Amino acid sequence: MTTTSDAPAVAADLALAAELRVSLGRATRRIKGERGDAGLSDPQFNVLAILLREGPMSPGALADLERIQPPSMTRTVNCLVERGLVRKDEHPTDGRQVVVTLTEAGEAEVAETRRRRDAWLSARLAGLTADERTTLVQAAELLRRIAAS
Amino acid sequence: MTTTSDAPAVAADLALAAELRVSLGRATRRIKGERGDAGLSDPQFNVLAILLREGPMSPGALADLERIQPPSMTRTVNCLVERGLVRKDEHPTDGRQVVVTLTEAGEAEVAETRRRRDAWLSARLAGLTADERTTLVQAAELLRRIAAS
DNA sequence: CCCCGGTCGTGAACGCAGGTAATGAGGTAG
DNA sequence: CTACCTCATTACCTGCGTTCACGACCGGGG
Known part of the structure:
Protein backbone atom coordinates (compact mmCIF):
# COMPACT_ATOMS: atom_id res chain seq x y z
CA MET A 1 0.00 0.00 0.00
CA THR A 2 2.68 2.41 0.90
CA THR A 3 5.25 2.35 -1.82
CA THR A 4 5.91 -0.76 -3.83
CA SER A 5 4.93 -4.39 -3.58
CA ASP A 6 5.19 -5.82 -0.07
CA ALA A 7 3.68 -3.50 2.50
CA PRO A 8 3.23 -6.32 5.06
CA ALA A 9 6.96 -6.97 5.17
CA VAL A 10 7.62 -3.30 5.75
CA ALA A 11 5.09 -3.18 8.56
CA ALA A 12 6.63 -6.26 10.14
CA ASP A 13 10.05 -4.66 9.87
CA LEU A 14 8.80 -1.62 11.71
CA ALA A 15 7.31 -3.71 14.49
CA LEU A 16 10.45 -5.82 14.79
CA ALA A 17 12.59 -2.72 14.73
CA ALA A 18 10.66 -1.18 17.60
CA GLU A 19 10.75 -4.36 19.64
CA LEU A 20 14.40 -5.00 18.93
CA ARG A 21 15.35 -1.46 19.82
CA VAL A 22 13.68 -1.66 23.22
CA SER A 23 15.09 -5.09 24.01
CA LEU A 24 18.57 -4.09 22.93
CA GLY A 25 18.49 -0.97 25.02
CA ARG A 26 17.36 -2.75 28.15
CA ALA A 27 19.76 -5.64 27.84
CA THR A 28 22.67 -3.29 27.20
CA ARG A 29 21.80 -1.15 30.18
CA ARG A 30 21.57 -4.24 32.31
CA ILE A 31 24.97 -5.52 31.22
CA LYS A 32 26.65 -2.19 31.73
CA GLY A 33 25.26 -2.12 35.22
CA GLU A 34 27.33 -5.21 35.98
CA ARG A 35 30.63 -3.42 35.89
CA GLY A 36 30.87 -1.05 38.82
CA ASP A 37 32.90 -3.31 41.07
CA ALA A 38 36.20 -2.74 39.30
CA MET B 1 22.61 -30.43 33.63
CA THR B 2 23.54 -26.88 34.14
CA THR B 3 25.63 -27.19 37.23
CA THR B 4 28.60 -29.47 37.17
CA SER B 5 28.42 -32.03 34.40
CA ASP B 6 28.95 -30.16 31.12
CA ALA B 7 31.96 -27.89 31.14
CA PRO B 8 31.83 -27.36 27.34
CA ALA B 9 28.43 -25.71 27.63
CA VAL B 10 29.81 -23.31 30.20
CA ALA B 11 32.72 -22.43 27.95
CA ALA B 12 30.32 -21.88 25.05
CA ASP B 13 28.20 -19.66 27.28
CA LEU B 14 31.21 -17.53 28.07
CA ALA B 15 32.11 -17.15 24.40
CA LEU B 16 28.53 -16.34 23.47
CA ALA B 17 28.27 -13.92 26.34
CA ALA B 18 31.35 -12.05 25.18
CA GLU B 19 30.18 -11.94 21.59
CA LEU B 20 26.65 -10.92 22.49
CA ARG B 21 27.88 -8.20 24.78
CA VAL B 22 30.00 -6.62 22.09
CA SER B 23 27.32 -6.90 19.41
CA LEU B 24 24.65 -5.52 21.71
CA GLY B 25 26.79 -2.59 22.67
CA ARG B 26 27.64 -1.67 19.10
CA ALA B 27 24.11 -2.02 17.77
CA THR B 28 22.70 0.04 20.62
CA ARG B 29 25.25 2.77 20.11
CA ARG B 30 24.46 2.81 16.44
CA ILE B 31 20.72 3.13 17.01
CA LYS B 32 21.12 5.86 19.56
CA GLY B 33 23.20 7.74 17.05
CA GLU B 34 20.13 7.95 14.85
CA ARG B 35 18.30 10.33 17.12
CA GLY B 36 20.08 13.66 17.10
CA ASP B 37 17.92 15.35 14.51
CA ALA B 38 15.04 16.06 16.85
C1' DC C 1 -6.06 21.49 67.97
C1' DC C 2 -1.35 21.02 67.32
C1' DC C 3 2.71 18.63 66.80
C1' DC C 4 5.56 14.87 64.61
C1' DG C 5 7.39 11.39 61.71
C1' DG C 6 7.30 10.23 56.82
C1' DT C 7 6.95 11.31 51.96
C1' DC C 8 7.40 14.19 47.89
C1' DG C 9 9.56 17.54 45.03
C1' DT C 10 13.22 20.52 44.54
C1' DG C 11 17.61 23.50 45.00
C1' DA C 12 22.72 23.45 45.48
C1' DA C 13 27.18 21.50 44.84
C1' DC C 14 29.90 17.90 42.82
C1' DG C 15 31.79 14.24 39.34
C1' DC C 16 32.27 12.34 34.93
C1' DA C 17 32.08 12.09 29.93
C1' DG C 18 31.33 14.23 25.80
C1' DG C 19 31.94 18.45 22.72
C1' DT C 20 34.45 22.90 20.44
C1' DA C 21 38.14 26.40 19.98
C1' DA C 22 42.71 27.60 20.39
C1' DT C 23 47.71 26.51 21.19
C1' DG C 24 52.20 24.54 20.56
C1' DA C 25 55.41 21.05 19.03
C1' DG C 26 56.87 18.52 15.26
C1' DG C 27 56.93 16.91 10.27
C1' DT C 28 56.90 17.95 5.19
C1' DA C 29 56.31 20.01 0.60
C1' DG C 30 57.73 23.68 -2.09
C1' DC D 1 63.94 28.08 4.77
C1' DT D 2 59.32 29.04 4.78
C1' DA D 3 54.51 27.75 4.77
C1' DC D 4 51.29 24.46 5.57
C1' DC D 5 49.64 20.40 7.79
C1' DT D 6 49.03 16.88 11.51
C1' DC D 7 49.05 15.45 16.27
C1' DA D 8 48.35 15.99 21.09
C1' DT D 9 47.09 18.87 24.49
C1' DT D 10 44.92 22.77 27.15
C1' DA D 11 40.90 25.57 28.58
C1' DC D 12 36.12 26.08 28.77
C1' DC D 13 31.09 24.61 28.03
C1' DT D 14 27.24 21.27 28.19
C1' DG D 15 24.38 17.29 29.72
C1' DC D 16 23.19 13.85 32.97
C1' DG D 17 23.99 11.38 36.93
C1' DT D 18 24.92 11.57 42.09
C1' DT D 19 24.41 13.11 47.35
C1' DC D 20 22.97 16.34 50.86
C1' DA D 21 19.78 19.58 52.66
C1' DC D 22 15.46 21.91 52.85
C1' DG D 23 10.49 23.43 52.50
C1' DA D 24 5.74 21.77 51.59
C1' DC D 25 2.37 18.57 52.64
C1' DC D 26 -0.06 14.30 54.44
C1' DG D 27 -1.23 11.20 58.21
C1' DG D 28 -1.93 9.83 63.11
C1' DG D 29 -1.24 10.59 68.26
C1' DG D 30 -0.92 13.63 72.32
Whole structure:
Protein backbone atom coordinates (compact mmCIF):
# COMPACT_ATOMS: atom_id res chain seq x y z
CA MET A 1 0.00 0.00 0.00
CA THR A 2 2.68 2.41 0.90
CA THR A 3 5.25 2.35 -1.82
CA THR A 4 5.91 -0.76 -3.83
CA SER A 5 4.93 -4.39 -3.58
CA ASP A 6 5.19 -5.82 -0.07
CA ALA A 7 3.68 -3.50 2.50
CA PRO A 8 3.23 -6.32 5.06
CA ALA A 9 6.96 -6.97 5.17
CA VAL A 10 7.62 -3.30 5.75
CA ALA A 11 5.09 -3.18 8.56
CA ALA A 12 6.63 -6.26 10.14
CA ASP A 13 10.05 -4.66 9.87
CA LEU A 14 8.80 -1.62 11.71
CA ALA A 15 7.31 -3.71 14.49
CA LEU A 16 10.45 -5.82 14.79
CA ALA A 17 12.59 -2.72 14.73
CA ALA A 18 10.66 -1.18 17.60
CA GLU A 19 10.75 -4.36 19.64
CA LEU A 20 14.40 -5.00 18.93
CA ARG A 21 15.35 -1.46 19.82
CA VAL A 22 13.68 -1.66 23.22
CA SER A 23 15.09 -5.09 24.01
CA LEU A 24 18.57 -4.09 22.93
CA GLY A 25 18.49 -0.97 25.02
CA ARG A 26 17.36 -2.75 28.15
CA ALA A 27 19.76 -5.64 27.84
CA THR A 28 22.67 -3.29 27.20
CA ARG A 29 21.80 -1.15 30.18
CA ARG A 30 21.57 -4.24 32.31
CA ILE A 31 24.97 -5.52 31.22
CA LYS A 32 26.65 -2.19 31.73
CA GLY A 33 25.26 -2.12 35.22
CA GLU A 34 27.33 -5.21 35.98
CA ARG A 35 30.63 -3.42 35.89
CA GLY A 36 30.87 -1.05 38.82
CA ASP A 37 32.90 -3.31 41.07
CA ALA A 38 36.20 -2.74 39.30
CA GLY A 39 36.06 1.05 39.38
CA LEU A 40 36.63 1.17 35.64
CA SER A 41 34.24 3.32 33.67
CA ASP A 42 32.86 2.13 30.38
CA PRO A 43 34.99 4.28 28.07
CA GLN A 44 38.08 3.41 30.05
CA PHE A 45 37.38 -0.28 29.74
CA ASN A 46 36.76 0.08 26.03
CA VAL A 47 40.16 1.66 25.51
CA LEU A 48 41.87 -1.17 27.34
CA ALA A 49 39.93 -3.72 25.30
CA ILE A 50 40.96 -2.06 22.05
CA LEU A 51 44.61 -1.99 23.05
CA LEU A 52 44.48 -5.65 23.99
CA ARG A 53 42.89 -6.59 20.67
CA GLU A 54 44.73 -4.25 18.31
CA GLY A 55 47.99 -3.63 20.08
CA PRO A 56 49.66 -0.27 20.91
CA MET A 57 48.40 2.76 18.99
CA SER A 58 48.20 6.54 19.13
CA PRO A 59 45.52 8.50 21.01
CA GLY A 60 44.19 9.78 17.72
CA ALA A 61 43.68 6.27 16.40
CA LEU A 62 41.90 5.33 19.62
CA ALA A 63 39.65 8.35 19.30
CA ASP A 64 38.76 7.37 15.75
CA LEU A 65 37.88 3.83 16.79
CA GLU A 66 35.72 5.05 19.63
CA ARG A 67 34.13 7.75 17.47
CA ILE A 68 34.99 10.47 19.94
CA GLN A 69 37.12 13.59 19.61
CA PRO A 70 40.85 13.53 20.39
CA PRO A 71 40.66 15.71 23.52
CA SER A 72 38.21 13.30 25.14
CA MET A 73 40.53 10.42 24.41
CA THR A 74 43.51 12.32 25.81
CA ARG A 75 41.69 12.67 29.11
CA THR A 76 40.61 9.05 29.23
CA VAL A 77 44.14 7.88 28.43
CA ASN A 78 45.65 10.15 31.07
CA CYS A 79 43.29 8.71 33.63
CA LEU A 80 44.42 5.21 32.68
CA VAL A 81 48.05 6.29 32.90
CA GLU A 82 47.49 7.50 36.46
CA ARG A 83 46.07 4.11 37.34
CA GLY A 84 49.08 2.40 35.79
CA LEU A 85 46.97 0.48 33.27
CA VAL A 86 48.57 1.97 30.15
CA ARG A 87 51.85 3.66 29.28
CA LYS A 88 52.58 6.58 26.98
CA ASP A 89 55.78 6.37 24.93
CA GLU A 90 57.31 8.56 22.25
CA HIS A 91 56.87 7.47 18.69
CA PRO A 92 60.24 6.17 17.38
CA THR A 93 60.24 8.29 14.20
CA ASP A 94 57.41 10.83 14.50
CA GLY A 95 57.95 13.23 17.38
CA ARG A 96 54.35 14.44 17.33
CA GLN A 97 52.76 11.11 17.97
CA VAL A 98 52.35 9.25 21.24
CA VAL A 99 52.12 5.49 21.51
CA VAL A 100 49.72 4.14 24.11
CA THR A 101 50.63 0.67 25.34
CA LEU A 102 48.79 -1.68 27.68
CA THR A 103 50.72 -2.52 30.84
CA GLU A 104 50.56 -5.90 32.52
CA ALA A 105 48.23 -4.45 35.12
CA GLY A 106 46.05 -3.19 32.30
CA GLU A 107 45.89 -6.61 30.72
CA ALA A 108 44.91 -8.13 34.03
CA GLU A 109 42.28 -5.48 34.58
CA VAL A 110 40.56 -5.95 31.26
CA ALA A 111 40.59 -9.71 31.69
CA GLU A 112 39.08 -9.39 35.14
CA THR A 113 36.38 -6.91 34.13
CA ARG A 114 35.48 -8.92 31.06
CA ARG A 115 35.31 -12.06 33.12
CA ARG A 116 32.92 -10.46 35.58
CA ARG A 117 30.62 -9.09 32.90
CA ASP A 118 30.55 -12.30 30.93
CA ALA A 119 29.98 -14.25 34.12
CA TRP A 120 26.77 -12.37 34.74
CA LEU A 121 25.53 -12.76 31.19
CA SER A 122 26.53 -16.40 30.86
CA ALA A 123 24.69 -17.13 34.09
CA ARG A 124 21.55 -15.92 32.33
CA LEU A 125 22.39 -17.86 29.20
CA ALA A 126 22.73 -21.03 31.24
CA GLY A 127 19.00 -20.90 31.87
CA LEU A 128 18.21 -21.13 28.17
CA THR A 129 17.69 -24.14 25.96
CA ALA A 130 20.22 -25.17 23.33
CA ASP A 131 17.94 -23.85 20.59
CA GLU A 132 17.64 -20.52 22.29
CA ARG A 133 21.39 -20.24 22.61
CA THR A 134 21.73 -20.99 18.92
CA THR A 135 19.25 -18.22 18.19
CA LEU A 136 21.36 -15.79 20.18
CA VAL A 137 24.56 -16.85 18.42
CA GLN A 138 22.96 -16.11 15.07
CA ALA A 139 21.43 -12.90 16.36
CA ALA A 140 24.84 -11.72 17.57
CA GLU A 141 26.19 -12.19 14.07
CA LEU A 142 23.25 -10.32 12.53
CA LEU A 143 23.59 -7.49 15.00
CA ARG A 144 27.24 -7.15 14.15
CA ARG A 145 26.39 -6.74 10.51
CA ILE A 146 23.66 -4.24 11.30
CA ALA A 147 25.92 -2.19 13.53
CA ALA A 148 28.64 -2.17 10.88
CA SER A 149 26.35 -0.86 8.16
CA MET B 1 22.61 -30.43 33.63
CA THR B 2 23.54 -26.88 34.14
CA THR B 3 25.63 -27.19 37.23
CA THR B 4 28.60 -29.47 37.17
CA SER B 5 28.42 -32.03 34.40
CA ASP B 6 28.95 -30.16 31.12
CA ALA B 7 31.96 -27.89 31.14
CA PRO B 8 31.83 -27.36 27.34
CA ALA B 9 28.43 -25.71 27.63
CA VAL B 10 29.81 -23.31 30.20
CA ALA B 11 32.72 -22.43 27.95
CA ALA B 12 30.32 -21.88 25.05
CA ASP B 13 28.20 -19.66 27.28
CA LEU B 14 31.21 -17.53 28.07
CA ALA B 15 32.11 -17.15 24.40
CA LEU B 16 28.53 -16.34 23.47
CA ALA B 17 28.27 -13.92 26.34
CA ALA B 18 31.35 -12.05 25.18
CA GLU B 19 30.18 -11.94 21.59
CA LEU B 20 26.65 -10.92 22.49
CA ARG B 21 27.88 -8.20 24.78
CA VAL B 22 30.00 -6.62 22.09
CA SER B 23 27.32 -6.90 19.41
CA LEU B 24 24.65 -5.52 21.71
CA GLY B 25 26.79 -2.59 22.67
CA ARG B 26 27.64 -1.67 19.10
CA ALA B 27 24.11 -2.02 17.77
CA THR B 28 22.70 0.04 20.62
CA ARG B 29 25.25 2.77 20.11
CA ARG B 30 24.46 2.81 16.44
CA ILE B 31 20.72 3.13 17.01
CA LYS B 32 21.12 5.86 19.56
CA GLY B 33 23.20 7.74 17.05
CA GLU B 34 20.13 7.95 14.85
CA ARG B 35 18.30 10.33 17.12
CA GLY B 36 20.08 13.66 17.10
CA ASP B 37 17.92 15.35 14.51
CA ALA B 38 15.04 16.06 16.85
CA GLY B 39 17.12 17.72 19.54
CA LEU B 40 15.71 15.33 22.12
CA SER B 41 18.23 13.63 24.37
CA ASP B 42 17.90 10.00 25.25
CA PRO B 43 16.60 10.38 28.82
CA GLN B 44 14.17 13.03 27.65
CA PHE B 45 12.81 10.76 24.96
CA ASN B 46 12.51 7.91 27.43
CA VAL B 47 10.35 10.00 29.74
CA LEU B 48 8.02 10.90 26.91
CA ALA B 49 7.80 7.27 25.85
CA ILE B 50 6.93 6.18 29.38
CA LEU B 51 4.22 8.81 29.67
CA LEU B 52 2.76 7.73 26.35
CA ARG B 53 2.72 4.09 27.39
CA GLU B 54 1.73 4.37 31.04
CA GLY B 55 -0.18 7.62 31.15
CA PRO B 56 0.36 10.59 33.51
CA MET B 57 2.39 9.96 36.64
CA SER B 58 4.48 11.70 39.30
CA PRO B 59 8.16 12.59 38.89
CA GLY B 60 9.03 10.13 41.62
CA ALA B 61 7.36 7.28 39.75
CA LEU B 62 9.22 8.29 36.60
CA ALA B 63 12.49 8.31 38.49
CA ASP B 64 11.81 4.81 39.80
CA LEU B 65 11.04 3.48 36.33
CA GLU B 66 14.20 5.00 34.90
CA ARG B 67 16.29 3.85 37.86
CA ILE B 68 17.59 7.33 38.53
CA GLN B 69 17.34 9.63 41.53
CA PRO B 70 14.44 12.08 41.88
CA PRO B 71 16.50 15.27 41.40
CA SER B 72 17.68 14.08 38.00
CA MET B 73 14.12 13.42 36.94
CA THR B 74 13.03 16.83 38.19
CA ARG B 75 15.57 18.46 35.91
CA THR B 76 14.66 16.35 32.91
CA VAL B 77 10.96 17.01 33.41
CA ASN B 78 11.53 20.75 33.76
CA CYS B 79 13.43 20.74 30.50
CA LEU B 80 10.52 19.00 28.82
CA VAL B 81 8.10 21.52 30.34
CA GLU B 82 10.12 24.38 28.84
CA ARG B 83 9.84 22.74 25.44
CA GLY B 84 6.08 22.36 25.87
CA LEU B 85 6.21 18.58 25.58
CA VAL B 86 4.81 17.80 29.02
CA ARG B 87 2.70 19.62 31.60
CA LYS B 88 2.96 19.64 35.40
CA ASP B 89 -0.35 19.70 37.29
CA GLU B 90 -1.25 19.52 40.96
CA HIS B 91 -2.37 16.21 42.29
CA PRO B 92 -6.15 16.38 42.97
CA THR B 93 -5.97 15.07 46.54
CA ASP B 94 -2.29 14.99 47.58
CA GLY B 95 -0.77 18.44 47.65
CA ARG B 96 2.78 17.11 47.75
CA GLN B 97 2.64 15.26 44.50
CA VAL B 98 2.93 16.59 40.96
CA VAL B 99 1.33 14.95 37.96
CA VAL B 100 3.34 14.99 34.74
CA THR B 101 1.19 14.76 31.63
CA LEU B 102 2.15 14.44 27.98
CA THR B 103 0.98 17.33 25.83
CA GLU B 104 -0.14 16.92 22.23
CA ALA B 105 3.19 18.29 21.08
CA GLY B 106 4.87 15.69 23.29
CA GLU B 107 2.87 12.90 21.73
CA ALA B 108 3.78 14.10 18.27
CA GLU B 109 7.43 14.38 19.24
CA VAL B 110 7.74 10.86 20.58
CA ALA B 111 5.93 9.48 17.55
CA GLU B 112 8.26 11.36 15.24
CA THR B 113 11.44 10.36 17.03
CA ARG B 114 10.36 6.76 17.27
CA ARG B 115 9.45 6.73 13.60
CA ARG B 116 12.87 8.04 12.64
CA ARG B 117 14.74 5.52 14.77
CA ASP B 118 12.68 2.60 13.61
CA ALA B 119 12.99 3.74 10.02
CA TRP B 120 16.75 3.43 10.21
CA LEU B 121 16.66 0.03 11.86
CA SER B 122 13.94 -1.37 9.62
CA ALA B 123 15.91 -0.25 6.59
CA ARG B 124 18.69 -2.53 7.83
CA LEU B 125 16.25 -5.32 8.55
CA ALA B 126 14.90 -5.10 5.02
CA GLY B 127 18.25 -6.39 3.80
CA LEU B 128 17.88 -9.63 5.73
CA THR B 129 16.27 -12.90 4.74
CA ALA B 130 13.01 -14.09 6.25
CA ASP B 131 14.89 -16.63 8.36
CA GLU B 132 17.21 -13.99 9.70
CA ARG B 133 14.29 -11.77 10.64
CA THR B 134 12.72 -14.69 12.47
CA THR B 135 15.96 -15.17 14.37
CA LEU B 136 15.89 -11.55 15.47
CA VAL B 137 12.25 -11.77 16.56
CA GLN B 138 13.12 -14.69 18.80
CA ALA B 139 16.29 -13.01 20.01
CA ALA B 140 14.32 -9.90 20.97
CA GLU B 141 12.09 -12.05 23.15
CA LEU B 142 15.08 -13.76 24.75
CA LEU B 143 16.80 -10.46 25.40
CA ARG B 144 13.70 -9.14 27.08
CA ARG B 145 13.71 -12.08 29.45
CA ILE B 146 17.43 -11.66 30.13
CA ALA B 147 17.10 -7.97 30.82
CA ALA B 148 14.17 -8.57 33.16
CA SER B 149 16.06 -11.09 35.28
C1' DC C 1 -6.06 21.49 67.97
C1' DC C 2 -1.35 21.02 67.32
C1' DC C 3 2.71 18.63 66.80
C1' DC C 4 5.56 14.87 64.61
C1' DG C 5 7.39 11.39 61.71
C1' DG C 6 7.30 10.23 56.82
C1' DT C 7 6.95 11.31 51.96
C1' DC C 8 7.40 14.19 47.89
C1' DG C 9 9.56 17.54 45.03
C1' DT C 10 13.22 20.52 44.54
C1' DG C 11 17.61 23.50 45.00
C1' DA C 12 22.72 23.45 45.48
C1' DA C 13 27.18 21.50 44.84
C1' DC C 14 29.90 17.90 42.82
C1' DG C 15 31.79 14.24 39.34
C1' DC C 16 32.27 12.34 34.93
C1' DA C 17 32.08 12.09 29.93
C1' DG C 18 31.33 14.23 25.80
C1' DG C 19 31.94 18.45 22.72
C1' DT C 20 34.45 22.90 20.44
C1' DA C 21 38.14 26.40 19.98
C1' DA C 22 42.71 27.60 20.39
C1' DT C 23 47.71 26.51 21.19
C1' DG C 24 52.20 24.54 20.56
C1' DA C 25 55.41 21.05 19.03
C1' DG C 26 56.87 18.52 15.26
C1' DG C 27 56.93 16.91 10.27
C1' DT C 28 56.90 17.95 5.19
C1' DA C 29 56.31 20.01 0.60
C1' DG C 30 57.73 23.68 -2.09
C1' DC D 1 63.94 28.08 4.77
C1' DT D 2 59.32 29.04 4.78
C1' DA D 3 54.51 27.75 4.77
C1' DC D 4 51.29 24.46 5.57
C1' DC D 5 49.64 20.40 7.79
C1' DT D 6 49.03 16.88 11.51
C1' DC D 7 49.05 15.45 16.27
C1' DA D 8 48.35 15.99 21.09
C1' DT D 9 47.09 18.87 24.49
C1' DT D 10 44.92 22.77 27.15
C1' DA D 11 40.90 25.57 28.58
C1' DC D 12 36.12 26.08 28.77
C1' DC D 13 31.09 24.61 28.03
C1' DT D 14 27.24 21.27 28.19
C1' DG D 15 24.38 17.29 29.72
C1' DC D 16 23.19 13.85 32.97
C1' DG D 17 23.99 11.38 36.93
C1' DT D 18 24.92 11.57 42.09
C1' DT D 19 24.41 13.11 47.35
C1' DC D 20 22.97 16.34 50.86
C1' DA D 21 19.78 19.58 52.66
C1' DC D 22 15.46 21.91 52.85
C1' DG D 23 10.49 23.43 52.50
C1' DA D 24 5.74 21.77 51.59
C1' DC D 25 2.37 18.57 52.64
C1' DC D 26 -0.06 14.30 54.44
C1' DG D 27 -1.23 11.20 58.21
C1' DG D 28 -1.93 9.83 63.11
C1' DG D 29 -1.24 10.59 68.26
C1' DG D 30 -0.92 13.63 72.32
